[in-house]
Amino acid sequence: MSGTVAQMSSDELRKMIESIVKNVIRQELKLLSDDPDSGLELRDEISEQLKYQTELVANGERGRSLDDVIRELELQ
Secondary structure (H helix, E strand, O other): OOOOHHHOOHHHHHHHHHHHHHHHHHHHHHHHHOOOOOOOOOOHHHHHHHHHHHHHHHOOOOOOOHHHHHHHOOOO
16 A cells, blocks of 8 residues: 555445444444453342343233323423
């Protein structure tokens, strides 16, 4: 590759920009896919609550509507 951008051919410049963009995209995707909670353990009561909620949903039950929660919390 040439010493400065001014000395680069259009193909060299295109390849350099392509490489930079690919690296930035890889870095951003890695940041998005990293789990900040990785390695942490759930407390037993949270694990039990999640299991219970999963069973309710599997049995066709649903929680409260979003509108009800918004009214209850006076968010509107």
